[in-house]
Amino acid sequence: MNLVPLLVNLGGTALAVAVTMGLTMAYALRTRTHSIVDVVWGLGFVVIAATSFVLSGVQGEGVTGRRVLVLALTALWGLRLGTYIFRRNHGKGEDPRYAALLRRNKGPVLPFVLRYIYFSQGWIMWLVSLPVQVAMYQNVSLGVLTWIGAALFAVGFLFESVGDWQLSRFKADPANQGKVMDRGLWGWTRHPNYFGDSVVWWSLFLIACSHWTGLLTVIAPAFMTHLLLNRSGKALLERQMSRRRGPEYTTYLQHTSGFFPRPPKKSPTT
Template sequence: MNPFAWDAFAQGLGWTAVTALAVMLATFAIALVLGVHRVVDVAWGAAFAAVAVVSLAVSAGEGDGARRLLVTALTVVWGLRLAVHIARRGRGHGEDPRYEAMLGRAPGNRNLYALRMIYLLQGGLVWLVSLPVQAAQYAPRPLSALAWAGAALWLVGLFFEAVGDAQLARFKADPAHRGRIMDQGLWRLTRHPNYFGDFCVWWGLFLIAGDGGWRAAAVSVVSPLVMSALLIKGSGKRLLERHMAGRPGWDAYAARTSSFFPWPPRRPR
């Protein structure tokens, strides 16, 4: 069995960094034409898919073939589904309130500030968070039970993301629900089924990479840790709940519904 190919992995890191940067710069150019920066949210998932494909291509001849195909396919499916969903959700809407608030505080040119604080930052995060996908391409061990457990966890994550997004879209499409808090389906079990889904997806991909050997696990464990921090304490759950606070019915919903991990609703005291 060949050892973990450190030199090839280091070269691959350079190619994937260029890929993430290229996707974000292209998206920035599109945003300037459209006049809104919310298109970067579409590029987030698409950039992960691009990094996975490029990582597979530049690592040809390295690692276990089954693991390479598995981790690439799972990342591409997740990334493209997310990109398509966000593109459909944002169609016909103006600027995202988060970006509008951020750019309203820009010291100087708004677009250059957006390039630094949104596009380049997200490009760097794509590269960092995708480390399990990249490391898995060079892991020499054949797939074992741990990798399939990771794939199962990925599937749970995709289910929570896709079903939660679809349930929320149907809820919002009904005029009778205008002004109400979504508390049905998966949203009865967690206030953030889509963020919980992301959490499972990236821990699942990490398990697939780590199944290939301790070296792959060591270089990629930062990915699920960073993603978990972003989802729970960073720009995910925390910011969304700050935005929702004060809306009619939110306090009651938050009191009975798990904040992140799915759990049956609490009974009112």
């Protein structure tokens, strides 16, 4: 692997993220709906993958098969996620999370949202995408790790997409109003979508590990998993659900795995 072309790519993708988040912020300020950034989250990774694909091709770096595979997998994940969140949020106005965040602001809106929403999500997006970027520049043939990673991607993608589909169907039924979703994959893990998301990024890391340089990007899936478990994912959602659903959700917590799928327990944990 040639370091200089990769460094050029890292700068190019950083610029692409800055433009993407800047345009998103401009739209959000005009419409006063900052939750649009959740839709752009998945699409931003597609922008990074496409930018890396084009730059690596122009520079004559990487193996075409791996470049196409990584672009296709990232686009599949990002486009599905962006479409799902757009449909879920369409017509509902501002997300309560962002409304609560904005209430903390005591000064001008622009620097506040730039710091706490768009810059913070933009640099995380760029960091998590490192396996995708590095894989585009690896000049080694597709090997066993590449195909194991692709198979692992399929597992994660199915967990995430099927989990989201099951939840959307559950919420669409008025008879389930106020109830806790504990069916299908949600009976095996409290967060099939977060588990699947984590697996997707570990799978892309594994593909990047076809060359030793991929090992240097382990911070990406590790940090993403940390966010899903301890920050904006599992921990935050479970605090909110415990307040809203009370005893029913407490029972669900006792019977169902917090992250890694397993059959539901027949009796509460002690």
